Amino acid sequence: MSTRLATGGRFLDRNQPRVFTFNGTDLSGFAGDTLASALLANGRSMVGRSFKYHRPRGIVASGAEEPNALVNLGQGAAFEPNQRATTTEIFAGLKAESQNHWPSLEFDIGALNNLVSRFLPAGFYYKTFIHPRAAWKHVFEPIIRHSAGLGRAPKERDADRYEHFYHFTDVLVIGGGVAGLQAARAAAADGGRVLLIEQSAQWGGRAPVDGGQIDGKDPEVWINDALEELEKAPNVTIRRRTMGSGVYDHGYVLGYERIADHTPGDTRPRHRLWRIRAARVITATGAIERPLSFAGNDIPGVMLASAMRDYVVNYAVSPGDRTVVVTNNDDAYRTAIALKNAGLDVPVILDARPQAEGDLPRAARDLGIRIETGRAIARVKGRKSVTGVAICAQAGEGAVLEEIACDAVAMSGGWSPVVHLWSHCGGKLIWDEAGAFFRPDPDRAPISHDGQPFVATAGAASGQMTLAETLKDADSAGKVASRALGLAAGRKGAPKASQPQEGPITPVWMMPQGAGPALRQKMWLDYQNDVKVSDVQLAAREGYESVEHTKRYTTLGMATDQGKLSNINGLAVLSGALQNDIPAVGTTTFRPPYTPISMGAIAGEARGDIFQPIRRTPIHDWHDDNGAEWEPVGQWRRPYTYRRAGESTHDAVMREVKNTRQHLGLLDASTLGKIIVKGPDAGRFLDMIYTNMMSTLKPGRCRYGLMCSENGFLIDDGVVARIDDDTFLCHTTTGGAERIHGHMEEWLQTEWWDWKVYTANITEQLAQIAVVGPNARKILEALGGMDVSADALPFMAWADGQIGGFDARIYRISFSGELSYEVAVPASQGRALWDRLIETGQEFGVMPYGTEALHIMRAEKGFIMIGDETDGTVIPQDLGLNWAISKKKDDYLGKRAQARSHMTDPDRWKLVGLETTDGSVLPDGAYARGSGTNENGQKTVIGRVTSTYYSPTLDKGIAMGLVLNGPDRMGEVINFPALDGSATPARIVSPVFYDPEGEKQNV
């Protein structure tokens, strides 16, 4: 059983005990512990259940590669599932629960899957749940979905806050081990800006645990000296708890800073996502040890050899009283030595190699440790914890030679450089025969915009596995980066390092090498997703030759650890089964993030009230205070209607329409786009932009115009006012202001760059209020200051002046068919004008109206709405707007396109009014049936509804629609089927339902 050692622990502060809770039990650790080390210190080696078979799972690693020790962390609004215990720093009050079991970690019903595991091989789901077809949706999928997933989904809104941070640097160094520290020193020596980030809370990486000497110093001393130097350098920024998450094109890198995971509630943001632009990136990401594939290698108590000495040295945790070490390399002997030095028993080191003669095996022998070469583990004994190992010959089939009692097993299958960040942006790998790993190929680095490599690796990440080589490589990487930026690299040489000499590794992908099916079914590759050697071999037999296909078929490496431990072992087994070389099989693709990052960090500040910008008019608060039901129009919020107490939304809209038609309505039209177009060529320019002739418009007058894309389709409409000879003001739709301004600028900057025209989008400069209804003139006259009579300000004219003391421009335009003025004032005066109009308007029956009343009134008049009658496929001719298309002009945007055969096809659907025979309201978007079927066997359709409303003015449903040969079929009745099988008959009529002569607006 694991326990805390009486002394030692580099990271621990024994004066600061920390009480935390695991599965409801209070446990104690120290400041500096991770949750994993604290659990081990409390004898908790079993911490979870696997995904498929619900096998007991123990802590196997000490860092980001951990596949097993995932917990539900926190409670309520601070709850988060699948948190890695090995990278979770403990704090007082931490609450963790193990995952994927019911009813408890110790007794789990789901473990029944384990008993029938031989019936649940790779691809089980694909093979089993195919028939009967209906069962998938109703039976299998719900059951699988229920059993899927490890942790619980959070139920409450996240209480924490998150933010982004943009950072620019010459050199980014990822990884704060000795390689990263040296690379940063070398890169910073000549003044380049350097950012050094380290994912954990401690600098220095593995070197202090693994030993050796740097520049004649203990590694820990050297690390502290290097840190001190970097901290003092003004051109260097260093951050702990910040992981290099992903490397993207052109030196864009995401860094994931876990600011307050270990200090919850201290007012700091929980996570910060660094959005880094680096001219050069150095990944000093180290290496990850590989497990060995022997039967029972997943039983709690079996641990990576390096992790085991991390726990002993860094956290003063004994993984067990008696630990068997099994290895194919010299490095694992360090664990045996560390355990022995800590006063723990190592009954045997099983070395799969025929001989072990390096410095480290010799040192182990000198300590009196028994070493058995050519030996392997036949199987590990125990269920929820290790009780012993059965030993066999590595060369054989697993015949047991000896059994040794132990409570822990340290395994080492060699090391794999962490190549993830190198590979994210296209860095290629080569297979290193001597080291038995894939390492970055420096000749095929990720390339930036200038054709130059922008990522380099340093240290173990390059495949340099000794301290001396690591430091040399890192120093060179730093200097190369500095030189690439045009800086003279420092002249100082790399630090000199010494370490025990290591003998060569012998690759071992299965233990023993001749293991039969029974053993192979108990050799775990992917601990989290329960993928075994036998599953990968089955996939190969079933024809899965591509490593990417095998991955998806077996789910190897698809768990939350993304195969950090299983990837290389799995593809080695696959290559063995395919009788192919490992490099020929290749790796799966490495994709960001390196380890999962929080959704909160990705969203940054964009949540709650600031999830999205909301655009507010100067009158927004009045609407809000007066019952506005909001309608989003782009990012604007416009009042849909103003509901009074006890009133339904429908009734409110009806009231607003009637009141406007009978008395006086006010509309906040501030959101409508307003673009100034000025210059000697402004008229010529607008003649191209609009289908109408605008150059003939007289100053002081307005004209309604249509804009088309160069493909002929209607993109926007609005009223143009000519301000003076050189200046026009173009109104656009609410959603169109930015888009149309961009459209104009694009044509001016790319095609008509020599035309003398300037534009400016002044939409937000003005608050604009539509004063509408029979009493519109009366209220403006009551305000006083401008002559708004029919003679002074006729229909489609505008005038500047002071009305009621406001600096105003009044347009006599109407989108409702009533007498109507739109009064524009500077936005800073908008609210005051609105308040004055409401106050003054009381005697004239004033009521504000919203967008729905606006829509109904325009539909009653047969006015089109961009986005209702148009959808990007409609041309003005479809809408009967030929009167707005100038015949005199040589050209306008869309003219050529509108002459093409499809556009002039007489069978294009055209705009008509639709009136139901029973007065009901047609469903929006409904299609009209024709007779027969089309070439696809579908029922023929002959038209569709584009706008449909209940008209309180006419007291019946009215609609507009696009109908085949519509204008030629006035009076005909066509049918609009509903989903329930019924059909609504509607008569084709003129789209102008109300005041076709325009007598109301022209008074």
Place this chain on the structure above:
Amino acid sequence: MSDATSALNGAAYHGYVEVQEAGLRGMITLRGDLASVDIKNVATGLGGVDFPAQGHCNWVEDRGIAWMSPDEVLVMVPHSEVPAALETARNVLSGQHHLAVDVSDARAVFVLRGAGLREVLAKLAPVDMSPEAFPAGHFRRTRLAQVPAAFWLGEDDSAQVICFRSVAQYVFDILSHAARPGGEVGLYR
């Protein structure tokens, strides 16, 4: 005209950086040939500062000129002076192709104060906010989180941020969020 109000009426947030809406500010978009003497004279005459180099803003008290694009500057004057300023521009530039238009009320202005303002801006704008890369007087049209914005820094640990009026509340909220105590990054000091 009385009753003119800015978007947020001078709202303020006291975080580790002070965020304050600056109230109404007169702004004129001036487009034309920036090499023209008349354009320069109008801009400097109204803005009361030297004509800015590309990517710069010159600013003294409540007047200034910001370089917006190769054919556009933003001339800043006290809000009440805008009509007269436009009249001046019209008179001086009558013979030449230009555009001078009042955009004062289309905008909201925020002033940030405090040693941490560079990093507060760096949380929202994809701009290198290090003192070497973005010294006082540099002017940047960029975005703050999801909306367009522009800003420049003064010599005195202050920054001026301009955004559109309709999103003034949003910009105030994101600046305040970024300036919340506890969010100090510790860079650019």
